[in-house]
Amino acid sequence: MTLVTVRYLPAIAALLMLPLVPATAEAAPAGTFYVTSVRTGLNVAQSGSGLALHRPKGNEDRQQWRLSDGRFENTDSPGQCITRQLTMGSCSQGDTVHEPRQFGDQWEFFGLGGESRWYLTPVVSRTEPMPADPRLDQMTFLTAHNAYANGVDGGFAPPFVNLAKNQTRGIVQQLNDGVRGFSLxxxxxxxxxxxxxxxxxxxxxxxxxxxxxxxxxxFLRANRSEIVTVFLEDYVSADVLRAELRKVQGLGDVLYRAEGVQQNGWPKRSQMQATGKRLIIFTDHGKDGREDSGVLYQKDWTVENYWSMGPGLGNSDWSCYSRWGDKPLTATGNFPPLFYMNHFRDVPFSSTATTDNSKVANRAQQFCQPAARKKPNYVSVDLYHLGDAAQAVRHLNSYVYRP
Known part of the structure; x- marks a missing residue:
């Protein structure tokens, strides 16, 4: 037996050194998916008799594909599949069979628009129950868009613009109502x-x-279990920002600086509570040294969808795509970026906000969640007290999303 083992050792060693063979069509997953470009975050959509890359728009734009035995059948065109020439043809044709190759969570198959690497994101989300002690990137926070523009704490624009308030309750009331994200x-x-x-x-x-x-x-010093995030649309110099933050008593006791996140990922809720560091401040201002005051450059740590769903009245655009062209919602790295989901119109009207806020959970789950391959961590709305956006946030906090 020993002689046989020694005899075959070179062959066994050679086999062990062979490169891993990428998965073929037979190993590709089956089901209904969005096909999303890794580089741009755009989705493959049927466009007439051909294909195009479009902004993610749920099931409203022929973007859902039924994958079986290497064939991509459009759910809105039964029997029609993607051919190797990147047209639409009968699924019975031999040239509609593709051979996807898997590379981690990415797939390589047909080239379209210069893209060849894709995510296959299930249309029906996979979820798990929220753990008792979730990480920051597993949690969702109700966020007040333009929280300062409330007409209670003070003026925020010339008198004629003050009529279009994004919120109608002051910051203290917002905190007491459960708002935990503030855009300023x-x-x-x-x-x-x-x-x-x-x-x-x-x-x-x-x-x-x-x-x-x-x-x-x-509020944080009086409520030791709470976590709050501030998002600054920042038009001041680094020196002015530093001087402003120095005026805040006790800021250093609660300010979270994201130390270790790039190496270890986001902390658990209990870890933030134990250290007391429960206030995160992001700025959209480019790096110029202001980070030494404890603020974080938002684009380094988050992804964010486009800021508007359309005008204050009329139909809305619920497509969910990146606000930053060079960083898709699907971007990832050493740690998962937090997802800031904008959900409001150009101008806040009570009737429109009530309707939109009642559909937060639907848009988050049907549009933005698959577009980002992650659950929103911040849901930013106008007139947060209308339409029960808080209930949608509670629902989002009941599960963890798995792409």
């Missing part, structure tokens, strides 16, 4: 970083950034 616009004036739209000229009763951050810090 800051502009530079001789008085520092002021919260306002576009220009702070003629703003009545202007509010400084440090005032609202202090309100949030005070």
């Amino acid at each position: 616009d800051i502009h530079q004036t001789p008085d520092g970083a002021i919260l306002c739209h576009n220009s702070c000229t003629l703003v009545s009763k202007p509010v400084a950034l440090n005032v609202d951050i202090q309100r949030i810090v005070d």
